[in-house]
Amino acid sequence: MSSKGLKSTKRKDNESSEKPDALKSKKPKLSPSNPTDKKHNPTIQNQKPVGGQHGKPKAFGNNDKSVTLSKKERRVQAKELTEARKKRRKPHYTLEQELATLWEKMRRRDIGKEDRLKLISEALQKMKGKMHEIAGSHVSSRVLQTCLKYCSQDEKEVVFKELHPHFLSLASNTYAVHVLQKMLDGASKQQLSSCISSLRGHVASLLRHMVGSVVVDHAYHLGNAAQKQELLGELYSTELQLFKDLNSTSEKRVVDIIAKLGLQKGSVIRHMTAIVQPILEKGIVDHNITHKLLIEYMTVADKTSAAFVIQQLSGPLLIRMVHTRDGSRLAMLCVKHGSAKERKKLIKAMKTEKESHVGSIASDQYGSMVLACIFSIVDDTKLVTKIIVRELEANLKDLVMGKNGRRPLLQLLHPNSSRYFSRDDLASLDLSVPSLCLMDKSETLSETKDSDGKESAEEEKDEQEDTVTEQSGLEENVTIAGSKKDPLLRRQELLVKSGLAERLIDVCVENAEEFLKSNFAKEVMYEVAVGGCDGILLPTLSENLRELYQAIASVAAEPKPEESEKSSQHILEDFHSSRTIRRLVLDSPTFASILFKKALSGKCRSWAQGHCSRILSAFLETQDVQVREMAKEELQVLGDEGALKITGTKKPE
Structure with a gap:
């Protein structure tokens, strides 16, 4: 810009600054005496606001730009404009407002x-x-849910007839x-069957939908065996989707369905793969x-497809699935057949930063x-100890007392x-x-073949016999795929070297009486006291176990309560604890000798009746000679007098 331009600009600024105040602003100020003041002029109050640029209100009157609005007036005007827009956009806006008012009254607890x-009848x-039109509103849908929860059966019929044609x-x-979930919960058998039939041909597409999958699963949960099979059938093959009569409850597994109907396995796998892949990619699991679909898919899938499913599931997705029977089985398959990297990913997903x-x-x-x-298969015991065992140690008492929490501990002990x-x-x-x-199996056989690459018929026959033997025994160790570490060494690292066993013994010492009287904790108590299967705790924790024996004997040595003072049964008279102590007397000579010397010696006559009599008879039935001879003198007298009933006395070997 030239010097002349700058001078002219400065000149204009100086001139404008020198103007008198009356010329600077042409907008009159509002005052109580001003006739344009809205508060004192009723004609202005009734005038509609005129919208300015970008929809912002400027002034009242017919394009009168001389009057401004206060903040409160602008808020009121904006609210009116919003209401007007909602009325134009939502055809049932007024009805929804009325329903919301009724809903606030009908959902109160004190009504x-x-x-x-x-109120429900009025709503x-x-x-x-208009139910099918307003059911998709976040306001009126809540009203409809409350109505379905409390209304009569006749009113439910009315709602069902109106919503059923628009179910999909x-x-x-x-x-x-x-x-729809509320409607299905209160539906009769015929109505539920009608809703499930309306899903026919759309189950696969709805399972790929984040919202639609909820409706399908809810109908699956409420349906009987035939209806569940009807929903699952069209996920297995195109034939079952087109022909409803092919579905039957006698063949539930996809393998049996293929065999009975003579379906082509390759066609079934392709059909199921087209359904499974989008579900896994979207994470709708x-x-x-x-879960049922995936577990059935794994039974027929080829190794590439099965490996793909394991790779997709190993991680946070699998943590969301373990609460169901089929979901937990999928997790076990992923643990068993997954690679070390996939197992690590799964275990790490169990504990996040949050x-x-x-x-x-x-x-x-x-x-x-x-x-x-995981305790039976994963070889990375350091990772399992860090993420799983440490978390279990923090809440050991509740786990031991729980019906389900004790299972991982029992798997390590026995x-x-x-x-x-x-x-x-x-x-x-x-x-x-x-x-x-x-x-x-093919990889294992290729490693064990001789130099000529041939196996004898006798070796092959022996392998088949070993496989049958492994599958038939329930208490035998499961066939571990992908594990190289010795099972006993793995148990020692997870149970003993990690410090879990020592902490478990301490918890048992602190809660000896409570655990023995518990229907669930008594099993863990017994396994810990005998040192676990194969005596895995005895070599390193024998002193700790002796402390546990002393704790149990101290509780048993407490005096027998009088009939009037009985608040709870004595540990030797309680149903659960007496049977657990009897098993310990038979299986642990060290415990038996400590218990007899500290709690029973010289007092056997007072304990010869009730549940405790079974404990006393166990001293004469045990295979340990020293324990039997120690208690024989006192117990044999009671037996001869008939005060103690001794049944099934075993003769010494």
Whole structure:
């Protein structure tokens, strides 16, 4: 810019600054005496605001730019404009406002039943003919849910008839899905069957939808065996999707369905792969029907497809699945057939920087079996100790007392015991993926072949016999795929070297009486006291175990309470504790001698009745000669007098 331009600009600025105040602002100030003041001029109050640039209100009147608004007036005007826009955008906006008012009244807890029913009837009457339109609103959908929860059966019929034709469209709506769940919960058998039939042909597409999958899984959860099979059938093959009559409840597994109907296995695998892959890629794995689909897919998938599923699931996705039966079995398959990297990823996902899932998994019915599987298979004991064992140590008492929390501990103390694990639990630990097992077996055979690359018929026959023997024994160790470490060494590292066993003994000493009287904790107490299976605790923790024996004997040595003073049963008279102590007398000579010397010697006559009599008779039934001879003199007299009933006395070898 030239010097002349600068001078002219400065001249203009100086001139403008020298103008009098009356010329600087042309906008008059509002005052009580000013006729343009809104508060004192009713004509201005009734005038509509005129919108300025970008929809912002400027002034009142017909394009009168001489009047400004206060902040409060601008807020009121903006609210009015927002309401007007909502009325234009939402056809049922006024109705939703009325329903919200009724909802605030009907959902109160202190309202009477009759008053609530009147409000519900009024709300349903207002919604009549428009339910399917307003069910997708975040406000009116809540009203409809409350109505379905408390309304009569006739009113539920009305709602069902109006919503059922629009079931599929509503199933994909974020808010309407909750209405459908309430509707399914209160549906009759015929209505539920009708809803499941309306899903026919759309199950696969809805399972790939984040919202629609919730409706499908809810219907699957409420359906009977035939209805569940109907929903699963179309996920297995195109034929089952097109022809409903092919589904039957007698063949539930996809392998059996293929054999019965003569379907092509390759076609079934391709159909299931097209459904499974998008579900895994989107991470929609929280539903029971999805877990069932995946576990069935693993039984027929080739090794490439099965390895893909394990790779996709190993990590945070699998942590969300372990709370169901099929989900926990999938987790066990991933642990068994996954690589070391995938196992590490899965275990690390159990504990993040924000929270740890180990405690909740250990307390879950099915999640606890996943931890038991990890203890039996994973060779990286340092990682397992750091992430899982340390978390279990922080809450040992609750785990020992819990029905499910004790399972991982019992798996370390006595692996695969049919006394502590059901047949279904042991079957879950023994599961494997057929295609991956064949691959592992072929690799093993290739390593063991002789230099000529041939095996004799006798060796092959012996291998087959060994395989049958391993599969038939329930208490035998499961076939471990991908594990190289000796099972006993793994148990020692996880249980003894990690310090878990020592901490477990301390907890048992602190809570000896409570654990022995507990229906669940008594099993852990027994296994710890005898030193675990194969005496794994005895070489290094014998002194700690002796402290435990002393603690139990001290509680047993307490005087027998009088009938009037009985607040709880004595440890020798309680049903659970007396049987556990009897087992310990039979299986642990050291405990038996400490108990007799400290608590029973000279007092056997007073304990010769009730549940304690079984403990006394165990001293004469034990295989240990020293224990038997120690108690024989006092107990034999009671037996001869008939004061003590001794049954099943075993003769010394």
